[in-house]
Amino acid sequence: MAKDKKLVESITDMELDFPQWYTDVVKKADLTDYSTLKGCMIIRPYGYAIWELIQKDLDRRFKETNHENVYMPLFIPESLLQKEKDHVEGFAPEVAWVTHGGETKLQERICVRPTSETLFCEHYANIIQSYRDLPKLYNQWCSVVRWEKTTRPFLRTTEFLWQEGHTAHATAKEAEDETIRMLNVYADFCREILAIPVIKGEKTAKERFAGAKATYTIESLMHDGKALQSGTSHNFGDGFAHAFDIQYTDKDNQLQYVHQTSWGMTTRLIGAIIMVHGDNSGLVLPPMVAPTQVIIIPIAQHKEGVLEKAEALREKLGKICRIKLDDSDKSAGWKFSEYEMKGIPLRLEVGPKDLEKNQAVLARRDTGEKIVVSLDELEEKIPALLKEIQDNLLEKATERRDSKTYTATNMEEFEQTLNETPGFVKAMWCGDQACEDAIKEKTAATSRCIPFEQEEISDTCVCCQKKAKHMVYWGRAY
RNA sequence: CGGGGUGUAGCGUAGCUUGGCUAGCGCGCCUGAUUUGGGAUCAGGAGGUCGCAGGUUCAAAUCCUGUCACCCCGACCA
Numbered sequence: 001m002a003k004d005k006k007l008v009e010s011i012t013d014m015e016l017d018f019p020q021w022y023t024d025v026v027k028k029a030d031l032t033d034y035s036t037l038k039g040c041m042i043i044r045p046y047g048y049a050i051w052e053l054i055q056k057d058l059d060r061r062f063k064e065t066n067h068e069n070v071y072m073p074l075f076i077p078e079s080l081l082q083k084e085k086d087h088v089e090g091f092a093p094e095v096a097w098v099t100h101g102g103e104t105k106l107q108e109r110i111c112v113r114p115t116s117e118t119l120f121c122e123h124y125a126n127i128i129q130s131y132r133d134l135p136k137l138y139n140q141w142c143s144v145v146r147w148e149k150t151t152r153p154f155l156r157t158t159e160f161l162w163q164e165g166h167t168a169h170a171t172a173k174e175a176e177d178e179t180i181r182m183l184n185v186y187a188d189f190c191r192e193i194l195a196i197p198v199i200k201g202e203k204t205a206k207e208r209f210a211g212a213k214a215t216y217t218i219e220s221l222m223h224d225g226k227a228l229q230s231g232t233s234h235n236f237g238d239g240f241a242h243a244f245d246i247q248y249t250d251k252d253n254q255l256q257y258v259h260q261t262s263w264g265m266t267t268r269l270i271g272a273i274i275m276v277h278g279d280n281s282g283l284v285l286p287p288m289v290a291p292t293q294v295i296i297i298p299i300a301q302h303k304e305g306v307l308e309k310a311e312a313l314r315e316k317l318g319k320i321c322r323i324k325l326d327d328s329d330k331s332a333g334w335k336f337s338e339y340e341m342k343g344i345p346l347r348l349e350v351g352p353k354d355l356e357k358n359q360a361v362l363a364r365r366d367t368g369e370k371i372v373v374s375l376d377e378l379e380e381k382i383p384a385l386l387k388e389i390q391d392n393l394l395e396k397a398t399e400r401r402d403s404k405t406y407t408a409t410n411m412e413e414f415e416q417t418l419n420e421t422p423g424f425v426k427a428m429w430c431g432d433q434a435c436e437d438a439i440k441e442k443t444a445a446t447s448r449c450i451p452f453e454q455e456e457i458s459d460t461c462v463c464c465q466k467k468a469k470h471m472v473y474w475g476r477a478y
Numbered sequence: 479c480g481g482g483g484u485g486u487a488g489c490g491u492a493g494c495u496u497g498g499c500u501a502g503c504g505c506g507c508c509u510g511a512u513u514u515g516g517g518a519u520c521a522g523g524a525g526g527u528c529g530c531a532g533g534u535u536c537a538a539a540u541c542c543u544g545u546c547a548c549c550c551c552g553a554c555c556a
Contacts, residue, residue, distance in 0.1 A: 019550070038548065094555070115556095148555065149479065160556070229556065266556050299515050333516040340516095351515060361515080444552090478556090 011341065013280050018224040023153070025274055028341045029283040032153045039151035039158030043267070046342065049291035050270055051161060055141065057193050057288075058163065058265065061185050067137040067165060072119040074142075078109045080118045084243040087117060090210020094146045112145040117211065117236075117262055120166040121244035128168060128258060131250050135178070136168040154271035155228075155478050162266035168246065168258040172237060175259035176214075179235040182263040183216045186231035194269065195286040195394035196220050196276050197401055198230060199424070199473055201449030206433050209262075213237035219448040219473060221401045222275035225422025227448050227475035230272055233263035271478075276397050283343030284365055286393050287386040294382060295339045296325040299332050299351030310350050313360070313378070321382055323348075340365060345389045346382065366392055409458045410465075414474070415443050424448065424475045428468035430461035438463050439474065448473040 011028055014021040026032055031047035043051065059069070075098065082088045091114045098110040113119070124136060143161045151157050165182060169175040183200060190196040198218035208215045212234040220230045241247070241257040250256050277284040287293050294317065298310040307327055314325040326335050332349075339347060349361040360378065362371045366389050373381050404423030408414035417425055425445065429435060439462075440446055450470045461468045 023549090034548075036547080090555095144556090146555070149553080150550085152550095156555070162556075232556075264556070268556055297515095301514075303514090329514090331516090331518055332514055333518075334514095335517085336515095337517045349515065353515075 011280060011282055014223060014278075019152075021278075021280070022271075022274060025278050025282050025341070026153045029343060031270070031274075031283075037158070039148060039156075041153050041157050043161075046291060047270065050273070050285070050289055051267055053289045053291065054193070054269055055163075058185075058189055059141070061189060062139050062163075062165065065137075065181065065185065067139045067167075070138045070140050071142065072113070072116045072123070072140055074113055075110045076113055076116075076118055078111060080122060081111055083118060083121070084211050084240055087211035087240075091115065091146075094148065096145050096147050113142075114144055114146045115262075115264075116140065116142075116144075116164055117166065117240060118244075120262075121240050121246060121260075124168050124258065124260075125244050125246045128246060128248050131170055131248055131256075134168060134170045134248060134258065135174060137165075137178075138167065139163055139165040152271075154267055154274070157267075160266050160268070162264050165261070165263045167261045168241075169260070170248070170250070170256070170258065172259050175237070175261050176235055179214070179216060179233045179261045179263070182261070183218065183231070183233040186233065186263070186265060187218050189265075190218060190220065190230060190269075191394065193286070193288045194273055194276075195288075195390055195397060196230070196272055197394065197398045199449060199451050201451035201473065203232075203449055204433070204436060204447045204472070206436050207447060209234045211236065211239060213239060217449050219424075219475075220272055220276060221404055221424055221475070222272070222478070223278065223400070224275070225404050225476075227424065227473075227477040228268070228272050228275070229448070229477065230269060231263070231265040234261060236260040236262065277393050278343070282341035284393070285343035285345060287345045287390045290343065290345050291322065292324045292342075292344050293321045293386055294323040294346045294348055295335075295344045296323065296348045296350060297332055297335045297339075298325070298327060299349055299354075301327060303352045305355060306350060306352060309355055313348070313350065313375070317348075317378060317382060320379055321386065346385060348378075364389060366396075407457050408462055409460075411439075411442065411463060414439070414445075414462055418443050418445055418476065422476065424473050426455065426457055426471055426473055427462035428457050428460060429470050429472045430464055430466045431469040432461075432464065432466075435461055435463035443474075443476075445474045445476050448475050448477065 011024040012020040030044050033042040033044055035042050095111040095114050099106055141163045143159050145159045148156050148158060167178050169178060187198050187200050190198050198220050200218055203215040203217050214235040216233045217229055218231045220228050222228055238257040238259050240260050246258045247255050248258060274283060296310050296314055298306045301307050310325050314323055317323050343365060345365050347363040354360050358375050359372055360375055362373050362385065406417045406421065406423060406425050408417055408425050408427045414425055414427060436447055450472050454471050457471055459468055460466060
């Protein structure tokens, strides 16, 4: 079968209408449902299982780097939110306010957390006195609320699930090291678990987090050539510490301000998985985050011995992978389509003809390839194939990303490239926000990041042609 | 917040322009039989405050007014 052949009708081709394709996949793969309130999505069991796998691996990485989980309140009094000026200005337009408790109007408005810097800061001010109390390496898993104007499942929702790390350190260097360390944790996670290659770099001042001294980001590229900010890590310096008066006594009995960081990743990652690996037949899940890695489809299951064998295989193979058996009375063809839409990496077909020959058929979701395997070799073959699929997805995503990455040395080239071949554009920049604004005005592209790995595309700024300071990744973003 | 669109059974829709018989169809769902290697077939069955509130009319899914919600595209943001 041709690799690109569409296996399932009822999912719009991504080439025809990418947003519709995305919505179709989310819906047909049973990831979410809409609730009655705009922007508030219901994450269904299959979607939530993916999130749980993401959480589990990330949480392990956080703990390996000595972080502890905590839980902060959902509510923040307005006065607390306002302590850091840039921060409140950045978030005020999109916070949800609680004005009443029961029927009683509150003296002070309370906001539903859009992020928890202020809460962590207040707490840190209380618990940090000595250099012996540092560093504080905290993380919390929770949801936050941002009153977004337009919403889309996973990519932008009013409430979303995430983790937010918040740390406090004795020195500026320690804080900077932590910021970069966690960015690397994110990048490694994306590559190893989600099979998504990312560009690591620093955000420009314009794109920086409200209240941060420096914001670092990992940027990934979707099938349609649009960029997705997939995780951020911020160095706050001692700005919040001054606003919240977080001081400690150092070894020399001198009062010092702490240096802080925060970093976060969200359920948006599921949107990234969909848009990086998905195809016209639906979702394609990297085995590492597939709630079900192998689906067993019995063929002619009413026939003698088929179901028994399928069940025995499920039992045996359940020890080496996440496996399910669909013994419902739907037709085999229906099941094929169903699990392709759901992106399950491997399908194991077992029918009467196979049983006669002591074999089964394995079908790969990523390539469509069907492989006949002896029943005795499944325990070796399945893990090997899952690994191969995981590697292949990363390789394909990397190739696609690279083939959609262009360079430009002047605005005509820049604009033409983005219009004709959407993707990342690498171009030099003078460092002046006026040029950044002009580029956005003209091309709808924003600076994605100043990558750590710099290249010398040309000497002059793509926009004003003055002397260039940085090579920047630009793109239209979600 | 601007522009566009849509609300009729669980989902997708026809009907609306030009008001009129029991609101039609497909998918899904339930029962039974035959099926099962790429979304099976046949037979029977259940399921509707036509988003909501007013108004016009002998008569409203259809016309008018208001309202609510959702979707898409922008601007803002993870």
